[in-house]
Structure formats: structure tokens, C-alpha cells
Amino acid sequence: MSDQSACLQLKLYMHPMSFYSQQVLFALEEKKLSCENVVVDLLGLEQYEPWYMKINLMSEVPALQHGDTIITDSPCIIDYLEKHFSGGDTPDLFPVEGSEAAALAKHFREELSAVPVERITFGLFFNRHLGQNPRATESIMEDGKVMYLARLPHMESFMKKHPELKEHCLNCSSKFANERRFPRHLENLEPLFDEIENQLISHSEERATWWLCCEHVTPADIILCILLERLTFVGLMERYWGSGKRPAIAAYRARSQTHPPFMAVPRN
Ligand SMILES: N[C@@H](CCC(=O)N[C@@H](CS)C(=O)NCC(=O)O)C(=O)O
Secondary structure: OOOHHHHOOEEEEEOOOOHHHHHHHHHHHHOOOOOEEEEOOOOOOHHHOHHHHHHOOOOOOOEEEEOOEEEEOHHHHHHHHHHHOOEOOEOOOOOOOOOHHHHHHHHHHHHHHOOOHHHHHHHHHHOHHHOOOOOOOHHHHHHHHHHHHHHHHHHHHHHHHOHHHHHHHHHHHOOOOOOOOHHHHHHHHHHHHHHHHHHHHOOOHHHOOOOOOOOOOOHHHHHHHHHHHHHHHHOOHHHHHOOOOOHHHHHHHHHHOOOHHHHOOOOO
């Protein structure tokens, strides 16, 4: 049961340009939940300040505070919101358990969650020639590169203090480090987008108003809409759905841009 008074206790530590924060912001909008947003200045490396590390030792946004409970990791936050705030005027994001739509949403959520978006983003910042017409200005890309490089020493000292989290940190610091591998991340997206295109095409006439898996936005759509936004930002729109390539994805992207809860999410 949704309890609107409980929403008043929701606080989201986020950054408006963070891919994972944007997903939670979209979920909150979709579920019509109000929440206090606290911006953590990632460019200023505020995520490594002791006050924030008490909230999330991993130094990442988003983190949701609900009363005395803190939830980190965007999929866990979205699951938590669904569990605690559903029903009544609060739309469900998850299709009915056991339905075909539920299986599809689970499948696409898993596939889309595995996309290495941070690597792709920073990879494009460092290899602009691989993109086309990015919405990101040069100065935004430069700021991103500066932040990326500035946080490496923080990560090193963090790994010394928290050896148990070393593996996680090494994953982060290799986001683009291996440039030879970077184009492969872009190639790996092709079959996923083919699958999504086929899924969208398969919607028969009476399903013409469906999102990816059913008539309403699911957690899979949340990632997909924000991913398409991010790819536009870094200049990969043409590669994946431009010039008549994957028209169903192009139509889906256009639809998302008229969907008020999505449009309420800060854009990159
Ligand atoms: N698995 C986490 C990933 C969160 C994440 O990587 N957040 C990025 C911003 S999009 C971050 O806070 N990076 C700060 C840093 O790495 O220093 C989630 O889904 O919430």
C-alpha cells in the first residue's frame, strides 16, 4: 500500500547527470512520488567526503534515504520503491507476477543493466571521433575527463583503506583504461538493440501503444529510455537508430520524449 505521508521522508542523494540517479528520478516520477533531492557534487568529488561515505561507502550516487533506512544501488532502490510504494494512485512498475510481460521485463532489465554505460560515456569523452553530433558540448566532455582523472588518486587511497572493495574499484578505474577493448563495448550493443527492435516490431496492432514489455513503463523501460538519452548525449544516436536504422527504436525514443515523467528527469 502506498503511504503518501511516508514519501515525505524520502531523500535521494543524486547527481542530475548520473545515469543511475536519472533512472531513480524517472521511477519516482512514474510512480508519482515526491522526494527531496540532495545533489552530491561529483565533479567536485563530494562522493569521497566522509559525510557522504557514511551514507554510501562505495562513494556512488544514487542513495535513497527513507526514514532511518538507506538503500544504495539503483535497481535495489527501484525495487524498494515498488515494494513500499505501490497501489492506489501510485502506479506499479512491475507487471503482474508470472505474466509474459513480467518475464520480458525481467529479461530486458537484466540485459540492459549489463550495458557498461559509464565506460561507454567516458570512452566517448576520450574518443570523440567515435561519435557523431553529440549533444554534449566540448566543455562538458572536458569537465567529465577532468573528473575522471581527478578521482583516480581518491580511488587508490580508498582501495588502501578498504582492500575488501578493491575489485569494485578496479572495475571502476578500468572504465575506459583499455582503449583497445572500448570499441568492443559499442559492438556488443548491436545484438541487444536488434533484440529490442524485434521485440518492439512484434507488438501487434492492439499492442501498438505498448512500451517494451506491456502497456505501462517497466523497470526495463526505465533503463532503456535513460540509455537512449545517454547515447544521444555522447553522439551514438546515429550509430544505433539513425537514418532509418532500427525505426521501432527511433519511434520508441520519440515517444519517450513526449512522456511527461521521462521529460521531468534532468537531461544530461
Ligand atoms: N551500481 C550502481 C552504480 C552507481 C554509479 O556508478 N554511480 C556513478 C554516477 S552514474 C557514481 O556515483 N560515480 C562516482 C565515482 O565513481 O566516483 C547503481 O546502479 O546505482
